[in-house]
Amino acid sequence: MKFIKDISPDEKRLVLGMMSGTSCDGVSCALIEVQGLREEKKIKFIGYHQYPYPKEIKEKIFQVYPPNSFKAKDLVRLHHAIGEVFSEAALELLNKLNIKKEDLFAISAQGPILYYDPPSEENNYQGAHMEIGESAVIADRLETITVMDLRAADISAGGHGAPLSVYVDYLLFKDENINRAVQNIGGIANVTFLPKDISWDLLKSFDCGPGNILIDYAVRYFTNGELEYDPDGSIAKKGKVDEEILSILMDHPYIKKEPPKTTGRELFGEEFFKEVLKMAEKKKLSMEDIIATLTAFTVSAIAYNYEKFYPKGYELQEVILGGGGTHNKTMVEWLRKRLYPISVKTHEDFGIPNDAREAVTWAILADEMLFGVPNNVPSASGAKYPVLGGKISLPPKKR
Structure with missing residues (x-):
């Protein structure tokens, strides 16, 4: 167990990042070795795995998502149970890599987001969010400094609390010769x-719209929960896109809204899917057609935001995909066709597993904060100033 005062930022250190994304498939865990800070930071990927949520925990998570109601006691118990799940996920990865928890410098994690309420010009509302998962449990079980709730400080500074990945995207993928976009397709895209010549203080990053979330809702609905997602995009591939419904979906005001903007399950969640389902049932569309249309919606929203908001005077040359959506071969194929001749690569082309992107991001963000380096990018989030994002839980003293 190393405390911040015991280590120089120039020393090599192990940081473990964990992420529970919008889809809530499980906990993504990634271990990295880092050295230095900011642009001088060296990052080495060590290992990764996906730890699935126990079925009963996943069911309880969805029971507290809007529009459901729940008892305070159930939420509190779930909050601590998720801390235990994260601890088990971290220990399993360390065992897999034959690394002792005593060798860790820090752990960073994001639990499921209970509710996200973005800033609004109406009544000058600042915005708020809450994630669940007790960091003190992780700090105790792993005997390691643990950082969670990285978004809250940015929101308090007038930002959206997201996207935070922009900070790490810049460190990993900035290239002075190529105009790039780094695209994550998780539950939200x-x-x-x-x-190529963008400066740190002018970075732009935002949520394009839904990623996999609506597709996952549709698959669970039509298979009565036997499937959680569209495997390899095989269902969408059999369907036909309904252009009329797609056009209606693309008229959603969020898609065309100028950044900074962020969204989540509150906007593109179960209630939104039910509205799509009503339209599809009136036209007697098949399961395959509905899932194909929702897949096309994700692709179209991504492409539209590139066409509308990529910085003027630059021609986009390369897109780097990450996240669970990279497993959807149909989605990736349609995106390549829509973006041609722009080159489409994945994080794996750069030595990072596609599913590990956000866990690696959270590890880097926490490491920066622990050394007193602001880890948000106000030009992307809309915050008034840089902040140290994250709340720290310290491990117990050894008995």
Whole structure:
């Protein structure tokens, strides 16, 4: 167990990042070795795995998502149970890599977001969010400094609390010769624009719209929960896109809203899916057609946001995909066709597993904060100033 005072930022250190995304498939865990800070930071990927949520925990998570109601006691118990799940996930990865918890410098994690309420010009509302998962449990079980709730400080500074990945996208993928976009497709799809000569203080990053979330709702609905997602995009591939419904979906005001903007399950969640389902049932569309249309919606929203908001004077040359959506071969194929001749690569082309992107991001963000380096990018989040994002839980003293 190493405390911040015991280590120099120039020393190599192990940081473990964990992420529970919008889809809530499980906990993504990634271990990295880092050295230095900011642009001088060296990052080495060590290992990764996906730890699935126990069925009963996943069911309880969805029971507290809107529009459901729940008892305070159930939420509190779930909050601590998720801390235990994260601890088990971290220990399993360390065992897999034959690394002792005593060798860790820090752990960073994001639990499921209970509710996200973005800033609004109406009544000058600042916005708020709450994630669940007790960091003190993780700090105790792993005997390691643990950082969670990285978004709250940015929101308090007038930002959206997201996207935070822009900071790490810049460190990993900025190239002085290529105009890039780094695209994550998780439950929600978010992008970072990286023109070749962009400066740190002018970065633009935002949520394009839904990623996999609506597709997952549809698959669970039509298979009565036997499937959680569209495997390899095989269902969408058999369907036909309904252009009329797609056009209606693309008229949603969020898609065309200028950044900074962020969204989540509150907007593109179960209630939204039910509205799509009503339209589809009137037209007697098949399961395959509905899932194909929702897949096309994700692709179209991503492409539209590139066309509309990529910095003027730059021609987008390369897109780097990450997240669970990279497993959807149909989605990736349609995106390549829509973006042609722009090159489409994945994080794996750069030595990072596609599913590990956000866990790696959280590890880097926490490491920066622990050394007193602001880890948000106000030009992307809309915050008034840089902040140290994250709340720290310290491990117990050894008995």
